[in-house]
Amino acid sequence: MIDDTLRVNKRRSGMKSYQEQTRSSTSCAACKFLKRRCTPNCQFAPYFHSDEPKKFAKVHKVFGASNVSKILNEVAEDQREDTVNSLVYEAEVRLRDPVYGCIGAIASLQHRMAELQHDLILARARLASYVGHRPSFLDDHGGLLVAPSIDFPESNSLPFDQFGRFHFP
Amino acid sequence: MNSSRCAACKHLRRRCPSDCIFSPYFPANNPRRFAYVHKIYGASNVGKILQDLPVSRRAEAADSLYYEAYCRIKDPVYGCVGLITILHQQIYDAQCQLARIQAEIAALSSQSQSEVQQYRQDENVGPSFLPDQNGVPNSTSYYDISTWFD
Numbered sequence: 001m002i003d004d005t006l007r008v009n010k011r012r013s014g015m016k017s018y019q020e021q022t023r024s025s026t027s028c029a030a031c032k033f034l035k036r037r038c039t040p041n042c043q044f045a046p047y048f049h050s051d052e053p054k055k056f057a058k059v060h061k062v063f064g065a066s067n068v069s070k071i072l073n074e075v076a077e078d079q080r081e082d083t084v085n086s087l088v089y090e091a092e093v094r095l096r097d098p099v100y101g102c103i104g105a106i107a108s109l110q111h112r113m114a115e116l117q118h119d120l121i122l123a124r125a126r127l128a129s130y131v132g133h134r135p136s137f138l139d140d141h142g143g144l145l146v147a148p149s150i151d152f153p154e155s156n157s158l159p160f161d162q163f164g165r166f167h168f169p
Numbered sequence: 170m171n172s173s174r175c176a177a178c179k180h181l182r183r184r185c186p187s188d189c190i191f192s193p194y195f196p197a198n199n200p201r202r203f204a205y206v207h208k209i210y211g212a213s214n215v216g217k218i219l220q221d222l223p224v225s226r227r228a229e230a231a232d233s234l235y236y237e238a239y240c241r242i243k244d245p246v247y248g249c250v251g252l253i254t255i256l257h258q259q260i261y262d263a264q265c266q267l268a269r270i271q272a273e274i275a276a277l278s279s280q281s282q283s284e285v286q287q288y289r290q291d292e293n294v295g296p297s298f299l300p301d302q303n304g305v306p307n308s309t310s311y312y313d314i315s316t317w318f319d
Contacts, residue, residue: 062218064211071209071245079246086250090237098218099226102249103233109256116263123270130277 029056034065043069047084055088062091176203181212190216194231202235209238 030044031037033056038045044065048056059068068087075083094101175192178185180203185192191212195203206215215234219227241248 062214063209064214067209067211071241074245083246086247089250090241090248094218094237098222099230100233101237102253103236106249106252106256109253109260113256113260113263116260116267119267120263120270123267123274127270127274127277130274130281 029053030060030065033057033060043072047081058091058095059084059087062094063087173197176200177207177212180204180207190219194219194228205238205242206231206234209241210234 027038027050028042028045029048029050029052031042032050033053044056048059063071068084071087072080072083090102093105097104100107174185174197175189176195176197176199177191178189179197180200191203195206210218215231218234219230222230237249240252244251247254
């Protein structure tokens with residue numbers, strides 16, 4: 001009896017049911033989310049599989065489908081998977097921390113790096129005292145690991161040091 | 170059109186209302202700031218993010234959105250995630266280096282302690298606080314006063 005009901009409903013919806021079936025069975029997560037037909041050359045399909053709906057939802061919420069599409073168009077095809085993964089990561093972090101997003105994570109990592117550099121200086125000095133010569137901080141890496149710095153543009157409210165690094169407030 | 174439009178409303182070619190969500194954070198004298206954010210996030214998404222935050226946090230959020238957009242424009246593949254990856258690697262390298270140095274220190278420390286003990290055994294040396302034969306106080310900072318009461 002249930003089967004009969006299903007068959008009747010399918011007959012009633014006709015072509016719409018066929019289209020929905022096509023969309024639901026072959027649509028990528030992006031097209032399902034956007035409620036549109038997923039074409040064979042859909043730009044999103046290789047990276048947003050239908051079994052990962054949350055992945056596209058996060059990216060859509062932060063960046064929007066149109067902007068993701070533009071970014072993907074700018075990069076080479078063999079780099080698109082990495083691009084999508086980094087966009088998904090950024091979106092996740094932004095949703096978790098709407099104020100600082102990935103910048104907060106960078107600031108924390110830089111802080112940790114500064115602590116380690118300090119520990120390394122102390123450890124090298126202590127080691128040098130055992131070996132019996134002055135500690136050298138000018139080895140092949142300069143004795144210090146320098147965190148990467150990029151020339152960030154001017155800041156308004158986030159505190160930066162002279163190297164353009166973020167300081168977590 | 171209002172001549173004192175913020176950068177966002179100028180970019181979007183619309184009137185800038187008095188309660189414009191963007192105007193405190195995207196001043197007219199810095200059009201690039203909103204252009205970057207708009208390119209990566211879109212005005213609507215930025216507006217929603219700012220709207221969902223208390224007013225006291227919006228300036229920081231606008232800044233962080235700008236910097237992330239800047240990173241993404243400079244590196245469309247990895248954006249600021251590339252910087253995070255580099256930092257993770259550098260932290261790992263620093264931790265390995267620190268562990269190596271600490272292991273060396275531990276090895277040298279135990280070696281020097283055993284050398285001191287061996288020296289005392291061999292030479293039947295008394296408490297280490299006594300000066301050596303040249304009258305120079307012993308550099309080892311180990312004072313064993315238990316022998317005073319033998």
